[in-house]
Amino acid sequence: MIAEHDDDAPLVLLANFASPVPARLDASEAVREWSAQAPRKIWLARPGDVLVSPVPLPEDFLRYAGLLLGLPHDTVEVVVVPDLPGTGMPQAIRHHGLGENLMSLARRHPGTRLLPIVLDGASVALAAELGIQVFPFASGRPGADVLSTVDRLNTKTGFRAVAQARGIRMPEGRVCRGGELPDAVARMVSRFGRVVVKADRSAGGLGMRFVSRHGPAVGAERDGTGLWVVERCVRHTKEVSVQCVVEAAGPQVVFSGEILTRDGSFTGYRSPLRDVPPGTIAELEGWGLALGQHLAAHGYAGPYGIDALLGADGTLYATESNVRRTATTTPQAMVTRLSHAAKRPTPAWLIAKRTTRASHTFSQAVQRLHATGLAYDPAHGEGVVLYTGSATGPGTHWRYAVLGHDRPRIEELESELAAALDLVDL
Numbered sequence: 001m002i003a004e005h006d007d008d009a010p011l012v013l014l015a016n017f018a019s020p021v022p023a024r025l026d027a028s029e030a031v032r033e034w035s036a037q038a039p040r041k042i043w044l045a046r047p048g049d050v051l052v053s054p055v056p057l058p059e060d061f062l063r064y065a066g067l068l069l070g071l072p073h074d075t076v077e078v079v080v081v082p083d084l085p086g087t088g089m090p091q092a093i094r095h096h097g098l099g100e101n102l103m104s105l106a107r108r109h110p111g112t113r114l115l116p117i118v119l120d121g122a123s124v125a126l127a128a129e130l131g132i133q134v135f136p137f138a139s140g141r142p143g144a145d146v147l148s149t150v151d152r153l154n155t156k157t158g159f160r161a162v163a164q165a166r167g168i169r170m171p172e173g174r175v176c177r178g179g180e181l182p183d184a185v186a187r188m189v190s191r192f193g194r195v196v197v198k199a200d201r202s203a204g205g206l207g208m209r210f211v212s213r214h215g216p217a218v219g220a221e222r223d224g225t226g227l228w229v230v231e232r233c234v235r236h237t238k239e240v241s242v243q244c245v246v247e248a249a250g251p252q253v254v255f256s257g258e259i260l261t262r263d264g265s266f267t268g269y270r271s272p273l274r275d276v277p278p279g280t281i282a283e284l285e286g287w288g289l290a291l292g293q294h295l296a297a298h299g300y301a302g303p304y305g306i307d308a309l310l311g312a313d314g315t316l317y318a319t320e321s322n323v324r325r326t327a328t329t330t331p332q333a334m335v336t337r338l339s340h341a342a343k344r345p346t347p348a349w350l351i352a353k354r355t356t357r358a359s360h361t362f363s364q365a366v367q368r369l370h371a372t373g374l375a376y377d378p379a380h381g382e383g384v385v386l387y388t389g390s391a392t393g394p395g396t397h398w399r400y401a402v403l404g405h406d407r408p409r410i411e412e413l414e415s416e417l418a419a420a421l422d423l424v425d426l
Helices: 028-035 038-044 059-069 089-095 099-106 121-130 144-153 156-166 178-192 278-297 329-341 362-371 407-421
Strands: 011-014 050-053 077-080 113-116 173-177 194-199 209-212 227-232 236-247 250-262 265-271 302-311 316-322 348-356 383-385 397-404
Touching: 011 038, 011 099, 011 121, 038 050, 038 059, 038 329, 050 099, 059 329, 059 362, 077 099, 089 099, 089 121, 099 121, 113 121, 144 156, 144 278, 156 173, 156 227, 156 278, 156 316, 173 178, 178 194, 178 209, 178 227, 236 278, 250 278, 278 302, 278 316, 329 348, 329 397, 348 407, 362 407, 383 407, 397 407
Parallel strands: 011 050, 011 113, 050 077
Antiparallel strands: 173 227, 194 209, 194 227, 236 250, 236 302, 250 265, 265 348, 302 316, 348 397, 383 397
């Protein structure tokens, strides 16, 4: 488990989805979509914690999560800091005049620390302003080398360089500037027939394009100095990942699983990883530990992961690293908390995002789950959790987690859930 608490000291959980590390801050639409998922961070909270969120957490969702966690929702303070377009969350805190309030909350308990969802220079500076340390760094203040390493490994080019040095296999690719993109794409397409074009700094499939011989030509980017990666498009059977953590004792594998996507964008995840050769899992986890050794050597502590493709010929190819808390780490922490409380510590689980054709408020959807016997049952350690809450009405999305004792069981529960909430694929 990626531990968010290692003692009784509270945390300030900074849901800083607006950070320049995963993507450019001028990608405002993507930042808004990511920020809308901030309510899921309540699953990391313990009594005395402060959750700093870019969006409000509805009372019905707070009560729901609190009941499942055994956490009275009034024991966690929620501070809402609306996103300020083009800036990170710490600057938004200052803009909205919330610094003094946050400082007062942070200093209620001795030893309170800041846990940024994305570690960046602005969050470290905020911790200094609040007079608290940054979790989980023993020194309390990650230095410039740590921040530089994190920033670099959240880029496609940064990971390619470390992967090459650490013996991590990647698809053949070419790095270029935005002005060189048409020529680079043309050359790669002539070699491989189909390529994928990725902005150097992007997350969740943002801006990813697939280009083939018979498709439209790719033009130069307006920002001709920005970096891009053009890779051979690997025919694959699965998209997978390994999620790890660097602790005081070194890097550890936490979990692995299958990534679910549509047109390159993340839509869900299944764990544990199944239907792949044991040697493939061992190779993937070995890559995770190799990257962790690099991170540890630069002073990093905390979660990270590697995404990869399992080629049609059985060859594994890494595609990117994410040195931050991602769309899977918080749900996995939630699954671990719930399953340990139920004394069923190793469930199969999945998370997914699907569209509804029905109109249910959050409370009505929860009632529907209970009426159909699908709601998570702590006595049996299985069922469905609506882990972010959601706006409702036809065409909107539910994000949910399904826990069960094995893969067939979670697939059975998900099928029943689709019928209960009238869900369709994106």
